[in-house]
Amino acid sequence: MAALALNDEFARRHGALVNRARAIATSLFDCDAIDLRDATDTSPLRPNARTVRVARGQLAAIGRTGADQVDLTYGDAVSEASLAMLLAAMAGSAEPIAADPESLSIFALADRLASSDIPVLINGPTGTGKEVLSRFIHARSDRRNGPFIAVNCAAMPETMLEAMLFGHQKGAFTGATQASEGFMRAADGGTLLLDEIAEMPLQLQAKLLRALQEQEVVPIGSTHPIKIDVRIIACANRDLPAEVAEGRFRADLYYRLNVFPLTLRPLRERPDDIAPLAFAMAMRHAPDPARVPVLTEGALAMLKLHQWPGNVRELENVVRRALLLAHGKATIAPEDIVFDSPARLVAAPPATAMDVLDADAPRKLSSVVQISEARAIMETLEACGGNRGRTARELGISERTLRYRLASLREAGIEIGRTAVGGLR
Numbered sequence: 001m002a003a004l005a006l007n008d009e010f011a012r013r014h015g016a017l018v019n020r021a022r023a024i025a026t027s028l029f030d031c032d033a034i035d036l037r038d039a040t041d042t043s044p045l046r047p048n049a050r051t052v053r054v055a056r057g058q059l060a061a062i063g064r065t066g067a068d069q070v071d072l073t074y075g076d077a078v079s080e081a082s083l084a085m086l087l088a089a090m091a092g093s094a095e096p097i098a099a100d101p102e103s104l105s106i107f108a109l110a111d112r113l114a115s116s117d118i119p120v121l122i123n124g125p126t127g128t129g130k131e132v133l134s135r136f137i138h139a140r141s142d143r144r145n146g147p148f149i150a151v152n153c154a155a156m157p158e159t160m161l162e163a164m165l166f167g168h169q170k171g172a173f174t175g176a177t178q179a180s181e182g183f184m185r186a187a188d189g190g191t192l193l194l195d196e197i198a199e200m201p202l203q204l205q206a207k208l209l210r211a212l213q214e215q216e217v218v219p220i221g222s223t224h225p226i227k228i229d230v231r232i233i234a235c236a237n238r239d240l241p242a243e244v245a246e247g248r249f250r251a252d253l254y255y256r257l258n259v260f261p262l263t264l265r266p267l268r269e270r271p272d273d274i275a276p277l278a279f280a281m282a283m284r285h286a287p288d289p290a291r292v293p294v295l296t297e298g299a300l301a302m303l304k305l306h307q308w309p310g311n312v313r314e315l316e317n318v319v320r321r322a323l324l325l326a327h328g329k330a331t332i333a334p335e336d337i338v339f340d341s342p343a344r345l346v347a348a349p350p351a352t353a354m355d356v357l358d359a360d361a362p363r364k365l366s367s368v369v370q371i372s373e374a375r376a377i378m379e380t381l382e383a384c385g386g387n388r389g390r391t392a393r394e395l396g397i398s399e400r401t402l403r404y405r406l407a408s409l410r411e412a413g414i415e416i417g418r419t420a421v422g423g424l425r
Contacts, residue, residue, distance in 0.1 A: 009038065010036075010037065010038050010041075010054075013038055013056065014038065014054050014056065014077070016077035016078065017054075017074060017077040017078075017082055017083065017086060018036065018054070018086070020078075020083050021083055021086045021087055021090065024087060024098070024099055024104065025087070025090055027104060027107060027108055027111070028091070028095060028096055028097070028098060028104075028107060028136075029090055029091060029092065029095050030092065030095070032049075033048070033049055033050055033092065034049060034050050034052065034090055035049040035050065035051040035052070036052050036054065036090070037051065037052070037053055037054070038053070038054060038055070039053045039054060039055035039071065039073075040055075041053070045069075049068070050068045050069075050070070050090070050092065051066075051068060051069040051070070052069075052070050052072060052086070052089045052090055053069065053070070053071045053072065054072050054073075054074070054086070055071070055072070055073045055074075056073065056074060056075070056077075057073045057074075057075065058075060059073065059075065059330070060073060060074050060075050060081065060082070060085065060294045061073040061291075061294060061330070062085050062088075062089060062279070062283065062292050062294060063288075063289065063290040063291050063292050064283065064289040064290060064292075065290055070089040070283075072085055072086060072089050074086070079297065080275050080297070080300060081275065081279075081294070081295060081296075081297060081300060083099065083275075083276070084099070084275035084276040084278070084279045084295075084300075085279050085294070087099060087276040087279075087280075088276050088279035088280040088282075088283055089283075091280060094135060094139070095136075095139075096129070096132050096133065096136050097273075097276045097277055097280045098270075098272075098273050098276070098277075099272040099273055099275070099276050100270040100271060100272035100273045101272070102265055102269065102270050103264075103270050103272075103273050106133070106262055106263075106264065107133070107136060109262065110133060110136055110137050110140070110262060111136075111140050113137070113260050114136075114137045114138075114139075114140035114141040115140075115141060115142065117231050118259045118260055119212070119231070119232045119233070119234065119256065119257050119258075119259045119260070120134075120137060120232075120233045120234070120259070120260050120261075120262060121233075121234050121235075121236065121240075121257045121258045121259075121260070121261045121262070122134065122233065122234070122235045122236075122261075122262045122263075122264065123235075123236055123237075123240070123261060123262070123263045123264070124235075124237065124263055124264030124265070124266075125237055125264075125266050125311055126237045126310075126311065126313075127267075127310055127311030127312050127313035127314065128264040128265070128266060128267065128311045128312060129264055129311075129312055130195070130235040130237075130264060131150060131193065131195060131235070133262065133264065134148075134150070134191070134193045134233045134235065135148060137191070137233060138190070138191040138231075138233075141191070141231070143189065143190050143191055143231055146187075146188075146189035146190030146191070147186060147187050147188075147189065147190035147191075148187075148190055148191050148193070149183050149186050149187040149190065149191070149192050149193065150193040150195060151164075151165065151183050151192065151193065151194055151195065152195045152196055153194060153195065153196050153197055153198075153199045153200045154195075154196040154199035155196075158201050161200070161201070161204060162204050162207065162220065163180065163182065163220050164180075164182060164183060165182055165183050165184055165204070165208070166182045166184060166207065166211070166217045166218065166219055166220065167179070167180050167181045167182025167184070167185055167217065167219035167220070168180055168182070168219050168220035168221055169219055169220065169221030169222050170221075171221065173220065173221070179219075180219075181219075182217065182219065184211060184217050184228055184230060185217060185226065185228055187228075187230045188228045188229055188230060189229055189230075190230070190231070191230070191231045191232075191233060192230050192231070192232055192233070193233045193234075193235065194208075194232065194233070194234045194235070195234075195235045196235065196236065196237065197234045197235065197236055197257070198236045198237070198238040198240060198243050198248070198249060202248070202249075202250065205249065205250045205253045206250065206253075208253065209250065209252055209253045209256055211228075212232060212253075212256055212257075213256070215227060215228055215229065215230070216228060232257065234257045240254050240258075241254070266308065266311055267308040267311045267312055267314075267315065268306070268307050268308045269397075269398075269401065271304050271401060274300070274303050274304050274315065275295070275300050275303070275304075277312060277315055278295055278300070278303060278315060278319050279295065281315065281316050281319040281320070282295065282319055282322075282323060282332070285316075285319065285320050285323055286323055287323065287327070291330075293322075293323060293326045293329055293330060293331055293332045294330065294331050294332065295322075295331070295332045296331050296332065296333050296334070298333065298334045299322070299331075299332050299333055299334050299336065299337055301334075302334050302337045303315070303318070303337065304405075305374075305405065306318075306339055310340065314340060317340065318337060318338065318339060318340075321338050322336040322337055322338070325338065376395065377391075377395065377402070377405055377406070380394050380395055388402060388403075
């Protein structure tokens with residue numbers, strides 16, 4: 001994949017920001033399809049390319065001025081919001097968006113295995129982006145011009161799943177008024193995603209195992225196998241080894257699928273992904289695509305403090321809600337951020353973090369910290385004498401995540417006392 005080509009004048013004006021984005025973009029996006037240029041550049045647009053016009057100004061702004069053109073204005077080249085805006089602007093509609101080292105390492109690994117045909121098993125909680133990762137693998141593979149068929153095993157009635165996967169002959173059962181090729185044959189030459197595979201009935205797992213081993217299917221009502229050429233990607237939000245131990249999932253099928261496992265962490269453990277994902281969702285759902293409200297640093301800090309039990313799907317809900325509350329405004333501010341559990345929010349902070357946690361003042365949606373998380377961090381930090389490593393271990397998070405949480409508290413306007421922070425400066 002070619003790196004983004006920057007002329008000298010563009011690099012002089014915007015290199016501080018673009019160089020940060022380029023390392024990420026070359027690993028996630030089709031950079032040959034991106035025409036990145038200064039807003040004053042009047043040269044002809046590249047055909048069949050997404051144009052991103054970049055300007056520097058006092059007020060940040062982003063908007064889609066055409067089907068394949070985004071105009072972006074940023075103020076601070078080193079801010080998280082500027083980088084997140086640029087990544088969201090550069091991403092294609094089907095391309096993943098990430099900035100956290102944890103996520104980037106997973107996509108780098110997925111890129112390496114895409115060229116093979118080995119099965120891939122993607123584990124992770126619901127809403128973490130398993131289908132996005134699956135599509136990324138397909139798009140980087142030699143099968144990219146073939147079909148990508150996604151099947152949610154939990155969304156289909158058990159009685160119909162076999163016919164929909166393997167196909168059936170006309171008259172094979174009541175209601176089969178015509179033959180159907182099934183999803184596995186529809187994916188011939190491409191990739192078949194089996195999402196929530198732990199929900200597949202045991203008897204059907206045996207037939208799937210044979211189809212994978214022999215690369216052939218036998219439609220219901222037929223006695224003749226039909227050869228197929230399909231790459232399988234399976235996704236699970238349950239612990240499949242535990243399902244095998246409990247007898248709810250076949251061990252032989254598990255080992256057949258588990259040739260190359262990938263694991264997506266919950267969104268709360270990938271804090272650097274939140275800002276670019278939020279900007280991408282704002283661009284996707286803004287009522288006026290030409291004038292997308294920009295998330296302020298305070299709003300981003302608030303998002304990064306949330307626990308995200310619903311992961312990326314919950315983030316999308318919060319962003320869509322914020323767009324409604326910010327209607328007519330140029331920015332999304334902290335008061336526009338409303339989580340699914342508003343009882344977890346506290347009022348705009350007084351002078352210190354512990355004052356916030358203990359304040360009896362009325363609480364409102366302009367708050368910038370969640371009381372449960374803020375209290376846990378501050379109390380654990382004090383109990384550990386300000387020791388970052390011990391505090392992180394007690395909280396069950398990494399030191400890097402703890403640093404993000406403390407930095408977000410400061411950005412939200414909460415003064416963290418020196419006695420509480422100790423060596424965390």
